[in-house]
Amino acid sequence: MANKAKNVRREWTKEDIKELKAHSKARTPVVKIAKMTKRTEGALRQKAIVLGIGLGHQR
Template identity: 75%
Template structure:
């Protein structure tokens, strides 16, 4: 009889641990920042051209402008200016 109750408590603890790990993964997904699109203003374009002339690394420009490296590269491509390895 003691074995049955022991087995039940083991099953309960396993289920409880599984529930905790699931709740942790769900909470991590909620903390991911949502990506919002922002239009490039005339000032942003001027700043990008200035950084291109100064040969500032793309990663540094990305941090300063709070934009992704890919976004900056695409905009520079459309403007016909070089960034990073494209110079």
């Protein structure tokens, strides 16, 4: 049986939120934001919903 990586929750800092809002304004693709912040796309989208901002390209 292969070892699975355990999910570790990280709190959102003020700097993280500021960065997310900047990416929202710049319409950076969610995949790129996820790689830069080392968070999942789902986590980013959920936080964006809580903050009331859009992510990626809004169609």
